[in-house]
Amino acid sequence: MIIKSILDTDLYKFTTSYAYIKLFPYAMGTFTFKDRDETEYPDAFVEALKEEVKAMSSLRLTTGEIRFMSGACRFLPPFYWEWLSSFHFDPEKIRIERDEQHHLHVEVSDFMYKVTLYEVPLLAIISELRNRFFGNVANMEQICSKLAEKVQLSDEHKLTFSEFGTRRRFSFNVQDAVISYLNENAHYCAGTSNCYFAMKYNMKPLGTHPHEWFMFHGAQFGYKHANYMALENWVNVYDGDLGTALSDTYTSDIFLSNISRKQAKLFDGVRCDSGDEFLFTDRLIARYRELGVDPTTKTIIFSNALDFDKALQIQDYCRGKIRCSFGIGTNLTNDTGYKPSNIVMKLARCKMNVNQPWKECVKLSDDLGKHMGSDQETEACLYELGLK
Template structure:
């Protein structure tokens, strides 16, 4: 039986973005590329063969009637046409996904095809690559204690008063790990003490299985794609927000992702009424404390009452960081929420010596839309990506200022 058995085994924002793509860019053709930021961790031949088989099996999946009903219950604000589209939506990995190994033995994955369909590949492909590595290459670990570990983390977050959700699909050690973690969180909540709250999971399949709320924001992919489609980076953030709101409606805009082309550039367009419509912002790169002060000041300048807006932290979190950032948010008049990912779904120790068994740091990003380069500047130099010529041109156009140190992404979880 294949590992991924449902197209819902993905993050919610891939589905809400798919609805936006279907509405606004139904004919767009996209290219996505895989990048392993931990190049010392590579798949062996057995892992590659297993991965190819699992990718091929994605072509057999369809959205079932009860899955569509579940989505309608939780994201029924999406256009009716989207739910009709899901009835016939299917992936074609044989034609759309190319898996190769280069001369240095490094895995390469390229995805090509209609954006409205290929948008669904990123999360399952990343999850499968991670599972392949820890199934065939690094086997110095076990599932022992994972449920208890997740329960303890959940209790600690609740005790700190944190509002948190689970965001760990893309870099999970395995689907089994993910399932154990969700069950462990729920078990831990039964005896948790504190005023924190578990708000749900980004994984729609597990949300459905455990009767949880699927949680989602928006990804850099949306802003990157809109910018490439329009060719106008000076208005890309504004246009992306406007199109997003057209698809989801004012009441469901959620939180804004600010760092695709640098947060300073984003804030030039992030004023009323957009700041009224969006509940807050998501911090995903750069210095979280500097970011918190920047956004706190921005909202104050716009006249918002303290604690009326939220900041969602989602960059390499753990319990200690959540507590630290929660305090910083409060100091700057912001409510804090947390999307905790790899810390939940890929936190293991080696059986051989008890040291940390580090996850893969892998990403799949949109590379081109209709032949135009897609880029990301971020608030972290190590997360910048895209065609170098386009990157430099957009930096000049936006007045993007590089700051901070380049982080060694290969050691992010060491």
């Protein structure tokens, strides 16, 4: 059994789930899987995946887990954990199949506050099974040797980072070993996005909101208003907590033009998850100054497929201009000598209630090739935003 706890996921899945409960309790959505490498999966892979999904259905939140999360996440009310203690993954909600080209297709549909919880565990399962089926074996001695070098670089240069590697980890055991080492040795590791390991190693769980929050708002309220309304609604739920704004759902150009002075002052900073980090830094600083906000009081969290050498270059560039931190995922939990899986699950469609028609969801990106959505809806989105 690969997923051993409902907490074996990223914190922002719970914060987003609660935001849906509070503001959009009847909204429904569908998440779809995409393998950007177009991997050909063997016949037995689908059956193994279905067995893992079936095993997930037995997971329940424990009293100890509720106690830890209630103490670590004051911004989530007790009733949310009470509700989550009754939640279970439902295999009937998950459609898994393989097409004629042996490409994997996975789709999950449910109320938004529930369906969002499936994304990270499913990706973690697929990533680990993929390694098993293709005969990839982790060399723990090699992993620890590389990890020691990364931690030494972080300590020497006071480079603050968080572990963000659940969804594309090599395996549960590799992530466990990595976080254990970080907890004992990395002086500038701020925490982990994985709530299970945060509890196991008494670390701080970290995270705010995902692209899906903005994609939902774009589909329901229009792409021009998506960034502004998504941030306003986040403030309505969390009243200033969890104050890192995701900047690239509809390109950083659109985000920077949409962000208001109130939002720029209220949010602690932004997360940069695609594009040229150095260019984005310059443009964000300029926007803060334009809005009368001191950029040295704000923070950029960089999280776009980083390694520690790249993070150090970015830190040097930001010094004296703006604060920075780093969310590092695959380079920590899947740096094994094998090519990591390039897989995602994104919100494909949503509706406000069962009586409304489905609306397609789109995610643009500052990186070429990372747009998500049908060609027709992506074109419509680009046109509405004046990007085409």
